[in-house]
Amino acid sequence: MLNVIPRFLGSNRRSVRFYKLFLPYLFLVVFFLLVIGSVVYVNIISALQKEVEQAQLSAVAQIRDTMDTRLRELQRIALQISTNPLLTPYSLSQIGYDSYQAVSELNKYRTSNSFVHNIVLNYAAGDNNRIFSATGVYEETEFFKNIYRFDNWGHAPLSDTIRSLNGPVIRPAEKVFISNGTQESRFATYMYPLPAYSGKPYGVVMFMLDAGMLQSMSEHLVSRPGSSLYLVDEQGHVIFQTEQAPELNGQIASAMPDKDKADSISAKSIDGVTYSVIRQGLTYNGWSFITTVPTSLFLEKVEQNRRLFGIILLVLLALGAAASFILADSNYRKLRQLVQLFSDKKNNGTKAPAAMDELVYLSNAIREVSGEDSMMAKLKSKRGLIRENVLLSLLKNKFQQQDELKHTLELADIRFDYSSYVSVLLVIDDYAGFQSLYPGSMQELFKFSILNAAEELAMEIGRGYGVSILDDRGIALIINIRDAEGYKSRLQVFSTNIQTFFNTHYKFTLSIGIGQIYNELRSAAVSFEEARRALLYRFVRGNNQVLFYDNLQPLFEEHKHAYPHELEDHLLKSIRQGNTDEAERSIRGIIGSIRSLSVTPEAAQLACNGLLHLLMKVSDEVFPGGQLELQQKSDSLKLHNAETIDELEKQMSGICRTLCEHVSGRKESRNFKLRDDILQYLQEHYMNSSLTLDTIADRFGLSSSYITRFVKDQTGYSLIRYLDLLRMDKAKELLLSEHLNLSEITKEVGYVDVSNFIRKFKKTEGVTPEQYRKLRAKA
Numbered sequence: 001m002l003n004v005i006p007r008f009l010g011s012n013r014r015s016v017r018f019y020k021l022f023l024p025y026l027f028l029v030v031f032f033l034l035v036i037g038s039v040v041y042v043n044i045i046s047a048l049q050k051e052v053e054q055a056q057l058s059a060v061a062q063i064r065d066t067m068d069t070r071l072r073e074l075q076r077i078a079l080q081i082s083t084n085p086l087l088t089p090y091s092l093s094q095i096g097y098d099s100y101q102a103v104s105e106l107n108k109y110r111t112s113n114s115f116v117h118n119i120v121l122n123y124a125a126g127d128n129n130r131i132f133s134a135t136g137v138y139e140e141t142e143f144f145k146n147i148y149r150f151d152n153w154g155h156a157p158l159s160d161t162i163r164s165l166n167g168p169v170i171r172p173a174e175k176v177f178i179s180n181g182t183q184e185s186r187f188a189t190y191m192y193p194l195p196a197y198s199g200k201p202y203g204v205v206m207f208m209l210d211a212g213m214l215q216s217m218s219e220h221l222v223s224r225p226g227s228s229l230y231l232v233d234e235q236g237h238v239i240f241q242t243e244q245a246p247e248l249n250g251q252i253a254s255a256m257p258d259k260d261k262a263d264s265i266s267a268k269s270i271d272g273v274t275y276s277v278i279r280q281g282l283t284y285n286g287w288s289f290i291t292t293v294p295t296s297l298f299l300e301k302v303e304q305n306r307r308l309f310g311i312i313l314l315v316l317l318a319l320g321a322a323a324s325f326i327l328a329d330s331n332y333r334k335l336r337q338l339v340q341l342f343s344d345k346k347n348n349g350t351k352a353p354a355a356m357d358e359l360v361y362l363s364n365a366i367r368e369v370s371g372e373d374s375m376m377a378k379l380k381s382k383r384g385l386i387r388e389n390v391l392l393s394l395l396k397n398k399f400q401q402q403d404e405l406k407h408t409l410e411l412a413d414i415r416f417d418y419s420s421y422v423s424v425l426l427v428i429d430d431y432a433g434f435q436s437l438y439p440g441s442m443q444e445l446f447k448f449s450i451l452n453a454a455e456e457l458a459m460e461i462g463r464g465y466g467v468s469i470l471d472d473r474g475i476a477l478i479i480n481i482r483d484a485e486g487y488k489s490r491l492q493v494f495s496t497n498i499q500t501f502f503n504t505h506y507k508f509t510l511s512i513g514i515g516q517i518y519n520e521l522r523s524a525a526v527s528f529e530e531a532r533r534a535l536l537y538r539f540v541r542g543n544n545q546v547l548f549y550d551n552l553q554p555l556f557e558e559h560k561h562a563y564p565h566e567l568e569d570h571l572l573k574s575i576r577q578g579n580t581d582e583a584e585r586s587i588r589g590i591i592g593s594i595r596s597l598s599v600t601p602e603a604a605q606l607a608c609n610g611l612l613h614l615l616m617k618v619s620d621e622v623f624p625g626g627q628l629e630l631q632q633k634s635d636s637l638k639l640h641n642a643e644t645i646d647e648l649e650k651q652m653s654g655i656c657r658t659l660c661e662h663v664s665g666r667k668e669s670r671n672f673k674l675r676d677d678i679l680q681y682l683q684e685h686y687m688n689s690s691l692t693l694d695t696i697a698d699r700f701g702l703s704s705s706y707i708t709r710f711v712k713d714q715t716g717y718s719l720i721r722y723l724d725l726l727r728m729d730k731a732k733e734l735l736l737s738e739h740l741n742l743s744e745i746t747k748e749v750g751y752v753d754v755s756n757f758i759r760k761f762k763k764t765e766g767v768t769p770e771q772y773r774k775l776r777a778k779a
Contacts, residue, residue, distance in 0.1 A: 029320030234286030427474030
């Protein structure tokens with residue numbers, strides 16, 4: 001049967017059962033990736049997109065705030081001009097020095113705002129038709145012809161505009177020729193009536209706003225290809241747009257967000273391209289900045305991270321699918337091995353069909369073998385019952401006549417062709433754990449598998465027949481040995497192969513006991529009893545053993561079952577001291593001594609019983625009148641429940657730990673009283689000059705070293721240091737009294753030598769007693 005695995009690994013065909021194992025694993029991988037991917041996407045990718053959008057909003061808001069500030073400055077300048085006595089219509093009606101002063105004043109205002117290229121002042125009520133600017137005084141005709149020449153605006157429209165002005169207005173940025181028409185530039189003309197909002201202005205202040213300044217301010221916003229920025233007034237008329245921006249046609253205008261959606265980003269389609277559109281309103285007036293950026297460029301960083309995240313998910317999916325395949329394949333191979341086990345038994349080594357569902361095959365195979373609906377029915381079928389009864393009778397030596405035995409063997413289809421017989425007993429280790437791990441049907445299936453494997457492997461050394469032994473929780477096997485010479489080495493290989501197979505593939509171990517070889521079939525019962533007796537040594541040697549009775553027989557005849565009793569004395573001492581580590585070390589030493597003496601299992605159990613009774617005895621001291629917790633532990637510590645001495649060692653160590661913890665608790669409570677007694681004694685006798693470490697230790701029945709350590713653990717000071725500090729505190733009180741001299745104080749606090757008292761006082765307080773008295777007197 002063990003040769004099935006290499007053959008099966010070579011097969012590339014898998015049945016539908018494999019995919020039924022694989023798909024649930026894959027579903028779990030996909031489900032967890034979806035959940036984790038959704039959480040990561042919402043919390044990281046979405047957050048990154050919001051961060052990019054917020055950065056763009058902040059950049060536009062910065063330009064908007066700058067524009068707001070500049071417009072407020074222009075309003076302030078216009079108000080200052082209207083109240084400046086040097087710029088009144090009367091002052092400007094004079095020709096001469098007053099005109100020069102006006103130009104100088106306007107130039108001052110212009111230099112205070114880098115956004116303004118020139119400031120122009122015109123009074124429509126004057127008769128001289130002159131225009132005053134920061135660069136000079138000009139006739140209206142000359143100004144609009146040589147200084148600032150507009151394509152479709154001049155002095156006549158200006159006069160009409162002044163008469164109709166009620167509030168500030170602005171002309172959109174347009175092409176203007178300056179410097180006698182030799183230089184082309186773009187300006188937005190912001191006109192502020194004088195006075196503002198009066199209904200009848202008598203003049204106007206014109207601010208020539210350089211469109212190039214706005215272009216440079218917005219350069220970083222429109223650096224991406226296809227990006228545009230517009231400044232529109234309340235009616236949606238364009239005041240300014242960046243150089244590469246398309247004209248604000250109907251389609252673009254319809255894509256602009258409404259005012260109520262300002263300070264947000266919306267996606268709009270323009271000429272088949274999706275743009276991210278931002279509208280930021282000025283607080284000074286109803287104007288708005290509108291930016292359009294192709295969404296693919298605007299969210300380029302987000303898209304890169306989204307693609308990277310998608311690639312990572314795909315990689316994880318691939319790895320998860322690979323892991324799912326490996327897990328499914330591992331489980332499928334085990335199932336396939338079990339199928340091949342049935343197939344080998346049924347078809348003499350023929351491969352099981354690869355395309356059939358393995359569970360269906362197993363079900364059909366069990367039905368075919370048993371002729372009924374379950375494997376349990378097969379085991380109880382007529383032939384199976386006959387074989388079981390025959391084998392059990394052989395193992396118990398119940399046959400009386402040779403003819404009866406021969407007839408029964410033929411009826412049970414049992415053939416023994418060779419002259420040597422040996423009995424083998426295979427038991428499952430940690431049977432309680434095995435029962436808790438697998439349901440009853442699986443337990444029977446595993447036992448059946450062990451029986452089949454043992455019978456098949458026995459074919460290599462002869463012929464074997466097995467039967468389930470309920471009392472021994474395992475399988476008994478009678479092997480008819482083909483060649484008796486060197487049989488032990490072949491039985492060793494046989495046993496090791498069975499142990500390795502089940503330990504590797506099904507994660508439980510087997511211990512195997514092997515009796516002696518005999519030349520008569522009737523002696524199989526004797527060999528079986530020897531195998532059972534050999535297995536008793538599992539108690540001492542542990543699980544997963546192959547135990548030959550031949551090798552153990554000399555040990556049964558020895559009577560070494562005494563271990564050094566000083567270990568018991570050390571154990572008792574450790575428990576009474578509450579020393580858990582020492583107690584557990586003693587338990588390990590005793591168990592190790594039992595194991596090293598190579599005693600019989602019975603002797604080891606007797607020794608362990610004696611050790612358990614010893615623990616019960618000491619528990620009477622630790623738990624007088626009530627040992628419920630320990631009793632519960634000892635009830636579970638039954639020798640027939642423990643398969644090995646190692647299990648007993650663990651349980652006994654647990655009992656020792658409970659006892660030591662209780663003893664330590666009691667010692668700790670007693671320590672508090674001892675501490676209080678010692679400190680009270682020092683308070684009452686500190687003035688006794690004959691008080692020494694030894695006298696104090698003798699007073700409490702302790703050693704000098706122990707009482708020193710104890711007081712330091714409790715107070716932080718050694719005993720003598722604590723006594724000195726107590727005396728120093730009393731000395732400081734007495735030094736405050738004027739009627740006691742230093743010699744008297746020395747005797748009062750328990751010192752004999754004044755110089756010694758002074759030295760200790762200065763070491764403790766940093767000053768001599770007399771210096772201390774003077775300092776306290778001054779205080």
